[in-house]
Amino acid sequence: MSDSIILGIESSCDDTSAAVLKGNIILSNIAANQEIHNEYGGVVPELASRAHQQNIIPVVRKAVDKANIQQKDISAVGFTRGPGLLGSLLVGTSFAKSLAMSLNIPLIEVNHLQAHILAHFIDDANPQPPKFPFLCLTVSGGHTMIVVVRDYFDMEIIGKTIDDAAGEAFDKIGKIFGLDYPAGPIIDRLSKNGDGNSFKFNKPRIENYNYSFSGIKTSVLYFIQKEVRKNPDFIKENLNDLCASVQQTLVEILMDKLEKAAEELNIREVAIAGGVSANSALREAMQKNAEKLGWNIYIPKFEYTTDNAAMIAMVAKLKFDRGEFTDLSVSATARYDIEEEGFK
Template sequence: MSETIILGIESSCDDTSAAIIKGNQILSNIAANQSIHNEYGGVVPELASRAHQQNIIPVVTKSFSKANIQQNDICAIGFTRGPGLLGSLLVGTSFAKSLAMSLDVPLIEVNHLQAHILAHFIEDANPTPPEFPFLCLTVSGGHTMIVLVKDYFDMEIIGKTIDDAAGEAFDKIGKIFDLDYPAGPIIDKLAKEGNSNAFKFNKPRLDNYDYSFSGIKTSVLYFIQKEVKKNPDFIQEHLNDLCASIQKAIIEILMNKLENAAKDLGVKEVAIAGGVSANSALRQAMQDNQKKLGWNIYIPKFEYTTDNAAMIAMVAKLKYERSEFTDLRTTATSKYDL
């Protein structure tokens, strides 16, 4: 029997992406970004859904071309049903349903958060995939959570943010500094030239594995307002040190809870996923804990950290093997429990 070939479609936020997977190997992973949101300092849902409509056919066409296969070669179509921006999800869902109907192939719905975690099982995501059970810190602009992964589709959220996501905190703090959107990668770059011990910011005190990032954002805002009153050029003069200090604080908050969860549950297999898993300081903290705490760590390739269709195709492949298909009457949903 020939290997399964599946088309994956991702449209949960502002990236339109399509990928082809054969077995566990990604043949193509194409994405169109939406730079229009930069001037607004965040994603504008109406503009995002319009851009998806313009991008989806070219992106899917290019994914087939790069994979060097025909539409009739695919066995199924996987798509992001949620969570995400409803207008954006509707574009991907409608397109996937229409194409599945025209090609007479099964349709497979995918949970976007589940896909970030299961991206670790793509053939070239890691030298070896994680072993069950493992902990996965899933951290992005919209989500921050610690997930205990017992099997491919047996996951338990043991901690999550009670307010802002970590990526959202980076972006909001970046706005205070008048940095472009998204600010996370810019802060990461500037932090490399700064002193991470230059400034101290308050960290939340929560008893369980839950996170909170609104407090550090407010702490930075008040601190900056106070300093700028004394010196209008304070941000410009101390930008690298500010970025380094803030990044250190956010990474310490993330890692502290993850370390506690791993210790309490006796888990040594630890992974990170989501857009913020591309952050160099977070990756370094994971590597430090590999040596210090004896963790087996799993850090995905950069292309599988941001929203991408390869991870959607991976989950669709796993569901295809289990004959978990979706009715054509399915609809997109902005909320979709893990």
């Protein structure tokens, strides 16, 4: 079973990705990005699905070629069923079903959020994988949540955002600053030349382990409007400090709840996952807590943080070993209820 070869397909948003996994080792992980969305300041669903249709065959072919295998060597096809943009998901789902049927091999559906967490178990994702149970801060453009991971398919969401996701907040605030989309990596880069203590923004007071990010977005907007009225060049003159201050505030919001959960649940195994886990300030905060609080931390390689098919293949491999296959009648779903699949 460990020598199974899994083809993973990911198409939940604007990246078309395919990966080949043998055992826990990634043989290839290919992605085609859709830069057209930069012109619109966000992902346009109709354009995304059209681009997936153009990209999926060449991306899968390249993944298979780079892995130095033939299609007949593939043991199963894993694909993202959801959550995500329905049009984008339909492209990946339809292709995966067709390929599995033509090769007469199992089809395996994967929950996109589950895959972000289980990416930690890819052979080269970490020096060593997390030990159960562990906490995972899963943070991206569409989701922000703290999950207790007791086993591969025994997870419990103990906190989540009640409005915007953290990645969404980065992008919306970046738009206020006049930055291109996606703004998160740009803010991260500019922050390195700024002082995070230059400007103070309000942090929300939300109960338990839940998050809220709409308030800081509004706080930044009103602050900028007020300052620009006094000095039209305020953003330009203070951009690095503004980015550093926003990033510092967002990371503090994320870490405050994660620290609270780790302490109250007495869990020292702590991981991050999702696109925002590539953020340098978040990674530094995790390192500091490892030293200060005695955490064993797990920070995945950059290539496994954003949407990628390697993580889809990893979950599909775990399901393959358990004999959990998907019927060909399956359909994509934009709101894949994570309570249904491996989450409590």
